[in-house]
Amino acid sequence: MIENVVSVSGGKDSTATYLKALERGLPFRAVFADTGNEHEWTYDFVRSLAARTGGPEVIWVKADFTARLAKKREYIASHWAREGISASTIETALSLLHPTGNPFLDLCLWKTRFPSAKARFCTDELKIVPIFEQVQRPLLAAGASMVSWQGVRADESLARADLPRFQRIDPVPYSMPADARHKGANWKAFVYRPLISWSARDVFAFHKRHGLPWNPLYDHGMSRVGCLPCVMCKKGELRSIAQRFPDHIDKIEQWEAVVSQVSKRGNSTFFNVCDDPVTSEGWDKPDYDWSLSRVGIRAHVEWSKTSRGGRQYDAFLDAAENFGTSCSEWGACE
DSSP, X not given: OEEEEEEOOSXXXXXXXXXXXXXXXXXXEEEEEOOSOOOHHHHHHHHHHHHHHSXXXXXXXXXXXXXXXXXXXXXXXXXXXXXXOOHHHHHHHHHHOSOOSOHHHHHHHHHTSOOBTTBOHHHIXXXXXXXXXXXXXXXXXXXXXXXEEOOOOGXXXXXXXXXXXXXXXXXXXXXXXHHHHHXXXXXXXXXXXXXXXXXXXXXXXXXXXXXXXXXXXXXXXOSSOSSSSOTTOOHHHHHHHHHHOHHHHHHHXXXXXXXXXXXXXXXXXXXXXXXXXXXXXXXXXXXXXXXXXXXXXHHHHHHHTBOTTSSSBOTTGGGOTTTTOHHHHHOTTO
């Protein structure tokens, strides 16, 4: 038996993949991994997808860090004092290291830091692993062969440019323990990328052909749909988020304060300090100001308003009404 599983994010490419599966007429399951850091419009879009298309309901999965947070508390209680961490820091960390119900925040509490470009543990922990554990593993363990449909396009990046349309894959995520990977060694799993040769314009045109509006975030300055903001967010996109969705900046500011309190250093920022050429000056000096007001999300928002170099505010900031919309980036309105 073959089980088709379509990964849905609420973005244009995964939605087109869902529509492509509908066109093929094959039975399939659709799954969405809730990171806890998505925009409300994305949640609404995913929830309404089945009703608007006549396709299958989207299975909703979320990562659970309850057990790992418990182990983290045990480790801190038994090890941090030996490492010279103050009693007050340990007491604060132990009081905060409890599940909040938000996967993204719980992940950062467990890691006592935010993900970054060189440590992108967020994708594995919040998407790949929970989808595997809650949807794919039961199918494979029951003896089915699985085909994972992914909305990936070659022109998105150099890393994706040479990906094949269809290939066999190791079904168990590499980040999982070796014994789990060993148990799945004989499972049959494949990945199918039906949009690999498409352009972004092709994707928007496909939405139009099916009479399905795309996620409205594309018309509000977002070049991608997923975490809002993403730790890989571009400068211009951060500026757009701050302008149009300031409550999401407020959320990150609150998370920075909480995660900083469970960090040994007493400081943890959503974005890498070195991303901002102004705030990163002198970061290697003993007297560097590591306060969140200096290096946190608010400082990066201010930097996003500047021209190249980060020292002068962009004179055209208020005039950029059509900045980064689906119309201007991909000609979706043509």
